[in-house]
Amino acid sequence: MYFWRVRKSSFLKKSLQWASLIQNKRYLGIWIVSLITTLTVLVIVGLYLCYNESRVSGIVLDDFVLDRILPRDVSTILFSITWICILGGLPILLRTPERAMRVFWGISVMGLTRCIVMYLVPLEPPIGIIPLRDPFVEGVFYDNKVLVKDLFFSGHTSNMVLLTLLMDI
Numbered sequence: 001m002y003f004w005r006v007r008k009s010s011f012l013k014k015s016l017q018w019a020s021l022i023q024n025k026r027y028l029g030i031w032i033v034s035l036i037t038t039l040t041v042l043v044i045v046g047l048y049l050c051y052n053e054s055r056v057s058g059i060v061l062d063d064f065v066l067d068r069i070l071p072r073d074v075s076t077i078l079f080s081i082t083w084i085c086i087l088g089g090l091p092i093l094l095r096t097p098e099r100a101m102r103v104f105w106g107i108s109v110m111g112l113t114r115c116i117v118m119y120l121v122p123l124e125p126p127i128g129i130i131p132l133r134d135p136f137v138e139g140v141f142y143d144n145k146v147l148v149k150d151l152f153f154s155g156h157t158s159n160m161v162l163l164t165l166l167m168d169i
Contacts, residue, residue: 106162125148133146
C-alpha cells in the first residue's frame with residue numbers, strides 16, 4: 001500500500017511542476033526557446049549529414065581491429081535495442097519540465113558537436129562496409145538515403161550515451 005501512495009505522491013509533484021511551468025511565463029518562454037532550439041539543431045544536423053555524405057576529402061582509417069572482425073549486418077538487433085531504450089527512456093526523461101529542458105539542451109549540444117567533429121575529421125567508409133540501416137531515421141531525416149560517413153560520431157551511439165548520462169531513476 002505504501003508503494004502506491006509514494007507513486008501517487010510522486011505523480012502529483014510532477015504534475016504540479018508542469019502546471020507551474022505554464023504559470024511562470026519567463027520559465028515557459030525559456031522552455032519554449034529550448035524546444036525550438038533543439039528542433040532547429042535537429043534540422044541542421046540532418047542537413048549537415050546529407051552534406052557530409054557528398055564530401056570527398058575524407059580519409060580511410062587503417063583499423064587493425066576492424067580488419068580482424070568478420071563483417072555482419074547487425075542493423076536489426078542494434079536499432080531494435082536502441083529504439084526500445086530511447087522510447088522507454090523518454091517518458092522518464094520528460095517527467096518534469098526541468099528534466100525535459102536538460103534533454104533539449106543535451107540533444108542540441110550533442111548534435112552541434114557531431115557536426116563540428118565530422119567537419120574537422122572527415123572520414124571515408126572502409127572498403128566492404130555493411131551500412132547500418134535504420135529505416136525510421138533514414139525515412140524521416142535523410143530522404144531514404146543510407147549514410148555511411150558518420151563513422152567518427154555515430155548518432156545512435158551518442159543518443160544512447162546521452163540517454164544514460166541524463167537518466168536518474
